[in-house]
Amino acid sequence: MFExxxxxxxxxxxxxxxxLEDLFRDAMRGMFAIAGFEIRDSGFVKARVAIDSVDLTxxxxxxxxxxxxxxxxxxxxxxxxxxxxxxxxxxxxxLIGRPAQFTQDIKAxxxxxxxxxxxxxxxxxxxxxxx
Amino acid sequence: xDARHFEKxxxxxxxxxxxxxxxxxxxxxxxxxxxxxxxxxxxxxxxQLINVATLPGIRKYALAMPDVHxxxxxxxxxxxxxxxxxxxxxxGGIGYDINCGVRLLRSxxxxxxxQPILAKLTHSIAREVPSGVGRGGSVRLKADELDRVxxxxxxxxxxxxxxxxxxxARIESRGTLPGADAKLVSDDARGRGSDQxxxxxxxxxxxxxxxxxxVFDVDEAARLGIARDGIVIQIHTGSRGLGHQVATDYLRLMxxxxxxxxxxxxxxxxxxxxxxxxxxxxxxxxxAAAANFAFANRQLIxxxxxxxWKRELPDDAIEIVYDVAHNVAKIERYEDxxxxxxxxxxxxxxxxxxxxxxxxxxxxxSYLLVGEQKAMRETFGSTCHGAGRVMSRTKARTEINxxxxxxxxxxxxxxxxxxxxxxxVEEAPEAYKDIDAVIDVVARAGIxxxxxxxxxxxxxxx
Numbered sequence: 001m002f003e004x005x006x007x008x009x010x011x012x013x014x015x016x017x018x019x020l021e022d023l024f025r026d027a028m029r030g031m032f033a034i035a036g037f038e039i040r041d042s043g044f045v046k047a048r049v050a051i052d053s054v055d056l057t058x059x060x061x062x063x064x065x066x067x068x069x070x071x072x073x074x075x076x077x078x079x080x081x082x083x084x085x086x087x088x089x090x091x092x093x094x095l096i097g098r099p100a101q102f103t104q105d106i107k108a109x110x111x112x113x114x115x116x117x118x119x120x121x122x123x124x125x126x127x128x129x130x131x
Numbered sequence: 132x133d134a135r136h137f138e139k140x141x142x143x144x145x146x147x148x149x150x151x152x153x154x155x156x157x158x159x160x161x162x163x164x165x166x167x168x169x170x171x172x173x174x175x176x177x178x179q180l181i182n183v184a185t186l187p188g189i190r191k192y193a194l195a196m197p198d199v200h201x202x203x204x205x206x207x208x209x210x211x212x213x214x215x216x217x218x219x220x221x222x223g224g225i226g227y228d229i230n231c232g233v234r235l236l237r238s239x240x241x242x243x244x245x246q247p248i249l250a251k252l253t254h255s256i257a258r259e260v261p262s263g264v265g266r267g268g269s270v271r272l273k274a275d276e277l278d279r280v281x282x283x284x285x286x287x288x289x290x291x292x293x294x295x296x297x298x299x300a301r302i303e304s305r306g307t308l309p310g311a312d313a314k315l316v317s318d319d320a321r322g323r324g325s326d327q328x329x330x331x332x333x334x335x336x337x338x339x340x341x342x343x344x345x346v347f348d349v350d351e352a353a354r355l356g357i358a359r360d361g362i363v364i365q366i367h368t369g370s371r372g373l374g375h376q377v378a379t380d381y382l383r384l385m386x387x388x389x390x391x392x393x394x395x396x397x398x399x400x401x402x403x404x405x406x407x408x409x410x411x412x413x414x415x416x417x418x419a420a421a422a423n424f425a426f427a428n429r430q431l432i433x434x435x436x437x438x439x440w441k442r443e444l445p446d447d448a449i450e451i452v453y454d455v456a457h458n459v460a461k462i463e464r465y466e467d468x469x470x471x472x473x474x475x476x477x478x479x480x481x482x483x484x485x486x487x488x489x490x491x492x493x494x495x496x497s498y499l500l501v502g503e504q505k506a507m508r509e510t511f512g513s514t515c516h517g518a519g520r521v522m523s524r525t526k527a528r529t530e531i532n533x534x535x536x537x538x539x540x541x542x543x544x545x546x547x548x549x550x551x552x553x554x555x556v557e558e559a560p561e562a563y564k565d566i567d568a569v570i571d572v573v574a575r576a577g578i579x580x581x582x583x584x585x586x587x588x589x590x591x592x593x
Binding site: 053054058128 | 203204227228264319322323332333334372375376378379382383386387390398399400402523524525526551553
């Protein structure tokens with residue numbers, strides 16, 4: 001589950017999920033909800049992302065930035081992710097999306113306010129996008 | 132944090148002493164009036180400035196300009212000079228839009244001459260200069276051609292036929308930052324920027340045709356070819372997707388490398404490494420390359436404006452007044468601290484006599500300033516960069532009606548050519564601070580001098 005919130009200069013996203021896998025998936029879907037897009041083609045596009053980071057919070061931010069790069073270079077809105085591997089510091093995933101035209105430019109996913117935590121039975125974090 | 136934590140240095144300068152927090156290495160200083168200060172403390176910009184004051188090697192003070200607002204790691208409107216031998220470099224001190232900056236052009240036409248063709252001219256410029264989310268341009272560079280742009284910046288754009296040698300003399304660092312290394316720019320960064328040279332982008336980036344409404348300093352204005360009722364054009368954009376990716380790539384690299392260098396920072400976005408380290412030098416080389424891409428970008432946009440202008444006003448000629456970066460790190464030398472890496476994030480270099488370009492929001496005003504000697508002693512030759520946002524984009528979209536805004540601008544005699552209603556309302560005048568108040572502070576502080584005030588006639592936005 002994600003919720004888009006206000007930020008003076010940019011956009012905040014609050015993400016909550018029962019599992020870590022869902023947190024990564026919902027954060028990615030939230031990012032594309034912020035980017036806004038129009039599907040240009042009915043075909044599906046697949047892409048792979050494999051990265052490592054220093055901790056879980058960095059891993060989520062770095063993963064989203066990797067997805068953002070693929071999306072902007074290939075003009076694809078990804079709406080699903082199959083996780084091949086997910087640890088505290090590593091992720092390998094296959095992304096599935098469609099060719100799209102974005103309506104909001106996202107410069108980057110920032111580490112600002114990001115803090116992946118397991119609280120009261122669910123995973124949560126805030127994310128701030130530089131737009 | 133509230134106004135009581137500040138010690139008053141003058142009516143427009145306030146200081147949080149080093150003793151405020153044990154990890155501060157230098158005091159934090161804010162240029163603002165007392166009234167502005169109460170607004171500034173309402174977000175986290177001062178907390179961020181205090182975090183900047185903890186950076187290894189920072190000299191004298193962490194500085195905030197009167198347009199300061201909350202950013203990532205550094206506040207936007209922040210300046211930090213870090214010892215080049217023993218200090219660090221932090222991508223957060225430059226920002227994601229490397230060498231976002233402003234170029235000011237001047238026309239020989241007067242407002243009266245321009246008025247009958249203004250709408251057509253504005254539309255013509257909008258057709259010549261692609262703008263909007265993800266919009267690519269007509270220039271597609273092969274890898275080796277992109278390398279030359281990354282290495283030589285505006286100079287390469289001139290070699291490609293977009294302008295002449297005379298243009299380069301009127302660009303900060305002649306449009307080429309030394310030390311740029313194209314090899315350090317990733318394939319992803321190249322992928323995001325490969326078709327974006329000569330494009331404006333979206334967000335707060337714009338082209339604006341302005342009338343010179345007030346000349347404060349006739350001699351300085353004459354030196355820069357500016358006269359009352361004259362026509363100037365502003366270009367505000369940066370290094371586009373290429374620069375965003377360079378920042379992302381190296382922030383990630385530094386986050387990993389900090390432990391190796393034994394560095395801890397209070398905010399992940401302040402990730403940094405010693406400037407002289409391999410990682411520090413690699414970032415500096417990639418940042419300079421992205422900055423050069425931005426200088427070339429503004430050069431190609433200038434060429435597009437010149438083409439449109441030539442069609443509508445064949446006897447006129449467009450010349451560059453100046454081009455300044457407001458998101459960049461540069462090696463500079465100061466008498467009291469020696470060689471430092473000056474991080475300016477949402478802050479403009481303001482060396483004595485150097486033109487400084489401060490855009491306001493559409494519907495208000497913009498300023499041409501020149502730097503003052505006092506800036507070299509107090510602010511590492513720096514001043515503000517704009518009005519500074521006060522309203523979120525979401526709130527602007529909910530509270531401002533695009534048609535009403537267009538009407539309001541039209542009543543003010545301003546033509547708005549925007550790619551989307553969303554892009555227009557997000558940048559409405561009420562979303563920004565009062566530019567006049569911001570400029571008054573830097574003028575009263577003696578770090579920059581007012582030369583001229585511009586009012587908009589036409590705005591082109593993505």
